[in-house]
Amino acid sequence: MDLFSRELNGLLADTFRSILKIEEQAVRNSEQSDLSINELHLLEAVAKDKEKGKTISDIALDMNITLSSVTVAINKLARKGYVEKIKSENDGRRVFVKLTRLGHKVNAGHQYFHENMVRNVAAGMTEEEKEILVRGITKLNEFFKKRLEARNKK
Amino acid sequence: MDLFSRELNGLLADTFRSILKIEEQAVRNSEQSDLSINELHLLEAVAKDKEKGKTISDIALDMNITLSSVTVAINKLARKGYVEKIKSENDGRRVFVKLTRLGHKVNAGHQYFHENMVRNVAAGMTEEEKEILVRGITKLNEFFKKRLEARNKK
DNA sequence: ACTGATTAGTTAGTTTGTCAAACTATTTTC
């Protein structure tokens, strides 16, 4: 294994662990302390479709978790007042999830944190370097997504 | 927010999630299916010091989790036969953790998986690109590590 | 138009990983 491999190997685990930890703490020390990072990421996923809202299945797909996990998590967020569930009129089985006003506010705050983090990382990198970093992580992502799909089809 | 920021932002969360998922499944479908990815990563951390073994504190620091979490997790791994705990002779408070033969075997297998993944990502990247990718992620890592330390000092 | 299959989501119960708080045991320090 060459230097690149060894480095990337260790780095990934370490970096991602740190990111989650920091986000967790950032959240805990914020005003909206009744939310975990996980729940914030759920809000983030819900926010991706502002008009119609996202269905439970959409969210599950997006986050790569099971339907039941989403149901439970969304119910909790609904109870806390961050999202609302709206039954589809055309198809009685489907449920659309939308952010409430409070949900939007909190999500915006978290996005700001993210932007800040990325700005910090980007500082001192050339356009080319940034591009390569994104490409590299994209490759990582594709590699894993492909594997995930393959597994799920089984 | 520019393109870079938006992309990196979404990518990180997504990639990380996928990696853990894939590893989880890889583990479950392997022979040693009584281990979670988390437990494997713990083995990985323990493996970093082959001679003396790592103390509970070392591991906690390395993984950014609390002492109590490590105690519980290591005890479980010890029960399953992947590590052993050895009391220090010079300092009766300290406990060294070492991989058993089985632990080594399983860890080696997991490392192989990691190497494979990295090789896949590296394929088609020039030396320069690889270097930049590592530098980029290193920067990310440093950014978060710094924040973590700052928080812990409070 | 029925009926069986599929799809969307829910409920219940379990597992895993983490934490905080209170504790024991062993050095260290003064």
Added chain:
DNA sequence: GAAAATAGTTTGACAAACTAACTAATCAGT
């Protein structure tokens, strides 16, 4: 040699995810 610091443990709680068994709505084929 008493007080403080360090290393680790125990306990009880909680979050997030899973699987399995379920309900309800829609679709498809005859």
